[in-house]
Amino acid sequence: MFSLESFVNIKSVTDEIDLWNNMRSSMSIDGDLIHGVASALEPLREWFNTLEMPTWSQAGEFIDQVMESLDRVWKAEGRGSQV
Amino acid sequence: MPQSPITSFILCTHRYPEKRMRHLLDIMSSAVGRSVQRELRVIGIWEKTFATVRPELILGLRLCESWCKACEELIILWKDNTKGHSWVGFDYKDEFMLLLVRRLQEIITLRQTREELSRLLTGEFDRENVQKQMQNVRSGTMVGSLGKHFAGIDPLLCSHHTDAAWSSSRVAMQA
Numbered sequence: 001m002f003s004l005e006s007f008v009n010i011k012s013v014t015d016e017i018d019l020w021n022n023m024r025s026s027m028s029i030d031g032d033l034i035h036g037v038a039s040a041l042e043p044l045r046e047w048f049n050t051l052e053m054p055t056w057s058q059a060g061e062f063i064d065q066v067m068e069s070l071d072r073v074w075k076a077e078g079r080g081s082q083v
Numbered sequence: 084m085p086q087s088p089i090t091s092f093i094l095c096t097h098r099y100p101e102k103r104m105r106h107l108l109d110i111m112s113s114a115v116g117r118s119v120q121r122e123l124r125v126i127g128i129w130e131k132t133f134a135t136v137r138p139e140l141i142l143g144l145r146l147c148e149s150w151c152k153a154c155e156e157l158i159i160l161w162k163d164n165t166k167g168h169s170w171v172g173f174d175y176k177d178e179f180m181l182l183l184v185r186r187l188q189e190i191i192t193l194r195q196t197r198e199e200l201s202r203l204l205t206g207e208f209d210r211e212n213v214q215k216q217m218q219n220v221r222s223g224t225m226v227g228s229l230g231k232h233f234a235g236i237d238p239l240l241c242s243h244h245t246d247a248a249w250s251s252s253r254v255a256m257q258a
Contacts, residue, residue: 004097004099004100004103005100005102005103007102007103007106007107010106010107010110011110012110012114013107013110013111013114016107016110030097033097033098033099037099048111048114055142059142059145059146059149060149063149063150063153066111066153067153067156067157070104070107070108070157071157071160073099073104073107074098074099074104074157074161074168075166075168076098076099077097077098077166077168078097078098
């Protein structure tokens, strides 16, 4: 059973991206939250998959992308339910 | 109309938890730091001329600094109540990244100091060509001595466990 508070198996950024993507089909928790977080994190996959230091020209783009994605993750909101 | 505690409880929405975000920032910081370490390990920090390694070192340092700043800015943003989802814990600072920033600053300072020393030793009255040749020779020797001082120490391996060995080598070299 998935818990938002549990992240013991999350060892890499890709683990977290995969987890939220896989939950899209299971909908074990709030579907809106899952969709919001999964779509916000997906643009980061390519950056963290390569695990290479961005070149100077890419560094700004990388930081901006991470900030935008994390801000979207933080602001993602579920419909609300009885908890 | 004010909501009763029971209504508020029922309407509680799901949000990405702060503890989970802190963990995500940890693994992202670690990935960024490791990529900087990996790229800089192959440039020959002590072996190559300062002119060769400087741009790479500066790039690594700037990336780490920008990363730390970005994390700080996000937390400031989130502390300022983001539609009812505020960051309430202590500020986020990744210790590994802060250590890496400090280490890179120290490496750049060491290389820069050596470079300036070698220029001074070359003397001001040499003809331009002679000066360049001597500078290359002396610079190479001095850089070699830097490598000798830090033999057996990975300059990019930074943690509280490795800090003592690095610091004592640095102090011994500067003495």
